[in-house]
Amino acid sequence: GEKVWCPDPRNVWQLGTVMEDDGEKLHVALPENDNAEQLFAVADVHPFDPSHALDLDNISEMDNLHQAPLLDLLRRRYLEDRIYTYTGDILISINPYKNIPMLYNFPELDSIGKLDNPVPHVYSTAHGAYHALQKGGNGGTVR
Numbered sequence: 001g002e003k004v005w006c007p008d009p010r011n012v013w014q015l016g017t018v019m020e021d022d023g024e025k026l027h028v029a030l031p032e033n034d035n036a037e038q039l040f041a042v043a044d045v046h047p048f049d050p051s052h053a054l055d056l057d058n059i060s061e062m063d064n065l066h067q068a069p070l071l072d073l074l075r076r077r078y079l080e081d082r083i084y085t086y087t088g089d090i091l092i093s094i095n096p097y098k099n100i101p102m103l104y105n106f107p108e109l110d111s112i113g114k115l116d117n118p119v120p121h122v123y124s125t126a127h128g129a130y131h132a133l134q135k136g137g138n139g140g141t142v143r
Helices: 067-079 107-114 122-136
Strands: 003-008 012-021 025-030 036-041 084-087 090-093
Touching (some): 003 036, 012 067, 067 084, 107 122
Antiparallel strands (some): 003 012, 012 025, 025 036, 084 090
16 A cells, blocks of 8 residues: 555654545554554645655755655664754754764765765865855855
Protein backbone atom coordinates (compact mmCIF):
# COMPACT_ATOMS: atom_id res chain seq x y z
CA GLY A 1 0.00 0.00 0.00
CA GLU A 2 0.77 3.67 -0.15
CA LYS A 3 3.08 5.13 2.51
CA VAL A 4 1.90 8.10 4.57
CA TRP A 5 3.11 10.20 7.48
CA CYS A 6 0.77 9.83 10.46
CA PRO A 7 0.59 11.90 13.65
CA ASP A 8 2.19 10.12 16.59
CA PRO A 9 1.97 11.19 20.26
CA ARG A 10 5.49 9.96 21.07
CA ASN A 11 7.49 10.73 17.91
CA VAL A 12 5.34 13.58 16.51
CA TRP A 13 5.14 11.77 13.12
CA GLN A 14 5.46 8.16 12.09
CA LEU A 15 5.65 6.55 8.67
CA GLY A 16 2.97 3.95 8.00
CA THR A 17 1.44 1.91 5.19
CA VAL A 18 -2.17 2.37 4.12
CA MET A 19 -3.99 -0.94 4.36
CA GLU A 20 -7.49 0.33 3.60
CA ASP A 21 -8.99 3.63 2.43
CA ASP A 22 -12.72 4.18 2.89
CA GLY A 23 -12.62 7.76 1.58
CA GLU A 24 -12.75 9.56 4.92
CA LYS A 25 -10.61 7.31 7.12
CA LEU A 26 -7.42 5.38 6.49
CA HIS A 27 -6.45 2.09 8.13
CA VAL A 28 -2.68 2.44 8.50
CA ALA A 29 -0.19 -0.22 9.62
CA LEU A 30 2.51 1.31 11.81
CA PRO A 31 5.85 -0.56 11.96
CA GLU A 32 6.82 1.00 15.29
CA ASN A 33 3.64 -0.48 16.80
CA ASP A 34 4.26 -4.04 15.53
CA ASN A 35 2.32 -3.19 12.34
CA ALA A 36 -0.85 -2.71 14.37
CA GLU A 37 -3.43 -0.85 12.31
CA GLN A 38 -4.67 2.54 13.43
CA LEU A 39 -7.45 4.68 12.03
CA PHE A 40 -6.62 8.20 10.79
CA ALA A 41 -8.70 10.87 9.10
CA VAL A 42 -7.46 11.46 5.55
CA ALA A 43 -6.88 15.13 6.43
CA ASP A 44 -4.52 14.17 9.29
CA VAL A 45 -1.97 12.25 7.21
CA HIS A 46 0.53 13.49 4.64
CA PRO A 47 1.84 11.64 1.59
CA PHE A 48 5.28 10.08 1.61
CA ASP A 49 7.62 11.02 -1.24
CA PRO A 50 10.69 8.88 -2.14
CA SER A 51 12.91 11.92 -1.51
CA HIS A 52 11.86 11.73 2.16
CA ALA A 53 14.00 8.59 2.58
CA LEU A 54 17.15 10.06 1.01
CA ASP A 55 20.18 11.03 3.06
CA LEU A 56 20.28 14.72 2.12
CA ASP A 57 22.72 17.37 3.35
CA ASN A 58 20.24 20.07 2.31
CA ILE A 59 16.57 19.89 3.24
CA SER A 60 15.68 22.15 0.31
CA GLU A 61 16.47 19.23 -2.05
CA MET A 62 13.51 17.31 -0.62
CA ASP A 63 10.26 17.14 -2.62
CA ASN A 64 6.82 17.62 -1.05
CA LEU A 65 8.37 19.12 2.07
CA HIS A 66 6.34 18.93 5.24
CA GLN A 67 7.12 18.90 8.96
CA ALA A 68 7.22 15.08 9.13
CA PRO A 69 10.03 14.36 6.62
CA LEU A 70 11.99 17.40 7.82
CA LEU A 71 11.96 16.15 11.42
CA ASP A 72 12.68 12.60 10.27
CA LEU A 73 15.74 13.69 8.28
CA LEU A 74 17.07 15.74 11.21
CA ARG A 75 16.47 12.78 13.56
CA ARG A 76 18.29 10.33 11.26
CA ARG A 77 21.24 12.68 10.88
CA TYR A 78 21.35 13.33 14.65
CA LEU A 79 21.45 9.60 15.38
CA GLU A 80 24.51 9.37 13.09
CA ASP A 81 26.20 12.29 14.91
CA ARG A 82 25.73 14.56 11.88
CA ILE A 83 24.35 17.54 13.76
CA TYR A 84 24.62 20.07 10.92
CA THR A 85 22.11 20.23 8.06
CA TYR A 86 21.47 22.92 5.46
CA THR A 87 18.12 24.33 4.49
CA GLY A 88 19.03 26.46 1.52
CA ASP A 89 21.97 28.56 2.71
CA ILE A 90 20.88 28.41 6.36
CA LEU A 91 22.68 25.98 8.66
CA ILE A 92 20.61 24.03 11.19
CA SER A 93 22.59 22.82 14.19
CA ILE A 94 21.30 20.38 16.80
CA ASN A 95 23.01 20.21 20.17
CA PRO A 96 24.35 16.65 20.52
CA TYR A 97 24.68 16.90 24.33
CA LYS A 98 27.89 14.89 24.02
CA ASN A 99 31.36 15.11 22.56
CA ILE A 100 31.52 14.05 18.91
CA PRO A 101 35.03 12.96 17.93
CA MET A 102 36.45 14.69 14.84
CA LEU A 103 33.55 17.16 14.66
CA TYR A 104 35.92 20.13 14.44
CA ASN A 105 38.99 18.32 13.13
CA PHE A 106 38.17 16.23 10.09
CA PRO A 107 40.00 15.31 6.85
CA GLU A 108 37.88 17.54 4.59
CA LEU A 109 38.59 20.64 6.71
CA ASP A 110 41.38 21.93 4.46
CA SER A 111 39.22 21.64 1.34
CA ILE A 112 36.07 23.37 2.66
CA GLY A 113 36.69 26.49 0.58
CA LYS A 114 37.42 24.50 -2.57
CA LEU A 115 34.25 22.39 -2.63
CA ASP A 116 31.26 23.33 -4.80
CA ASN A 117 28.91 21.71 -2.29
CA PRO A 118 30.66 21.84 1.08
CA VAL A 119 29.47 19.56 3.84
CA PRO A 120 27.02 21.16 6.28
CA HIS A 121 29.27 22.48 9.02
CA VAL A 122 29.72 25.66 11.01
CA TYR A 123 33.17 26.02 9.38
CA SER A 124 31.62 25.95 5.89
CA THR A 125 29.15 28.66 6.86
CA ALA A 126 31.86 30.81 8.46
CA HIS A 127 34.11 30.34 5.41
CA GLY A 128 31.33 31.42 3.04
CA ALA A 129 30.48 34.48 5.14
CA TYR A 130 34.13 35.52 5.45
CA HIS A 131 34.77 35.24 1.71
CA ALA A 132 31.55 37.09 0.87
CA LEU A 133 32.75 39.99 3.04
CA GLN A 134 36.17 39.92 1.34
CA LYS A 135 34.61 39.90 -2.14
CA GLY A 136 32.30 42.79 -1.34
CA GLY A 137 35.23 45.13 -0.86
CA ASN A 138 33.46 47.18 1.79
CA GLY A 139 32.67 46.88 5.47
CA GLY A 140 29.77 44.72 6.42
CA THR A 141 28.18 42.57 9.00
CA VAL A 142 27.18 38.94 9.03
CA ARG A 143 23.60 38.36 10.08
